[in-house]
Amino acid sequence: MRLLPAAMLVLAGLSVASLTIGAASVSILEATRDPWAALVLMESRLPRTLAVILTGAALAVAGVVLQALVRNRFVGPETTGTAESATLGLLAVTILFPASPLWVKMVAASLAAMLGTALFVAVIRRLPMREVMLVPIAGLVLSGVIGAIATFIGWQTDLLQYVNGWLMSGEFSGVLAGRYELLWVAAVAAGLAWFAADRFAILGLGDSVATGLGLSPGAVMRLGLAVVAVVTAMVITTVGLIPFVGLVVPNIVARIMGDNLRASIPVVAVFGAVLLLTCDLIGRLIRFPYEIPVGTILGVVGAVIFLWLLYRRPAHG
């Protein structure tokens, strides 16, 4: 339980660093007196820091929910076709109703993401239970197919650059006030997951156990899919695809404190924010004042953590 305060302390430290570092050399301590410093802080640094924290926390929570729903630890929102499906949904409204307002696009992206993830769940339900590794492989195949369809349609309709913007590794350099607020929706969805944490944990015990305890597995599944879909859709439309956070953070936390989601979801959220903010800072510092996209840094850091997790623990569950 001391884990959570410790992690929050680390997050606070990283946040201060994130507010301080940037191409424009301003001192945040001057912000109350210097209007230029205040502008940089409020319009750029703070939104960026918040965007990273919200994204990291929400993606990690989406990951832990997804892993409970499919009872497999080797999946994340980026390996189940969720992001690609959201892209397809966005593409569909952009082509069919180009003038539709932003919220319509978001709803379309979320619904498409939910359908894609539901398709993934339907596919893996038909796989033999013991084949733990078939689940992530099925997810990768499905992501590949849906991503290819999205790319093809984008290419046919001259919208390829949008598709690439959504599916290429995400980054936060473009985040300014007014251009990240959808991430709060992702955070609310993640908060909802915490509210229903026991239900997801019970569903993770199996459909029979859940039914025996008076839950409707279908209803819990739909709620979980909605959370995962909304988080993923908001993140990819705002900052692009962020890999590994939803995959490795739930694994690390489960290793330490298990799958009692009511207790672990807050820790998962803070760990997710810490991981993403760390990677974002690395990306900002490594070639200062130029930036390397956080998705690229995560590709390396996340892969190393994931391999370490694979080798450290037996591949059960």
Place this chain on the structure above:
Amino acid sequence: MIRISGLSHRIGKSAILHDISADLPKGKLTALIGPNGAGKSTLLRLIGRLEPLQSGSVTLDGADLSRTPTDQLALRMAVLGQQTAIASRLRLRELVGFGRWPHHKGRPRPRDLEVVNQALAAFSLDDLADRFIDEISGGQAQRAYLAMTVAQETDWLLLDEPLNNLDMAHARSLMARLGELVRVGGKSVVTVIHEVNYAAAWADHVVAMKQGRIVAQGSPYEVLTSETLSMLYDTPVGVGSHRGRPLVLHHV
């Protein structure tokens, strides 16, 4: 009383249960016996509404199960399935704690914690309460699932082969505990039992199934006869007597 009438079930093209009718008495320990593949687990899952009914009906004290909301049933009937391989990494205390979910829906009260502690103690799991279920033996895990089922504190307990993985001492103490729940606690227990002698020694009522049909039901003395058992298992079985209960001699 649980009343099963005209229940049939198919999985895909194959018929698993054929027109089953039976009454499972209230306040008794009922043993469900029969060879592998007889349909015991399927029947138990149908009674426990883990599987939707295809035809026929099941009533619990007169109320139609298929019309009773699942969360209300969870307060009256607890089910322990045969396949309980749980992949989640939960501490035993947390797992058993989920047995209280139907009562508190996420907000445990002191009484819930107390029941969890009692259930842990009843299955000698006190020392393991803070271990993860993927770090204990199969028999210990089986006891944890049983503790979770008992912690649900329902009038009816449906158990599918609860003796799985248990050693001699724990098997006997489980049967004694089930007997106590029935006689002292006023509960009704329906349990699938693989080893007929446990049924012979502890059950009040025995239901014998073969190939999706009920072939005999009644008191242990009525059902556990040499004739019935030999027919049930297609192998010669002798029956003796020990302390006023049948003793089945099937191993020689």
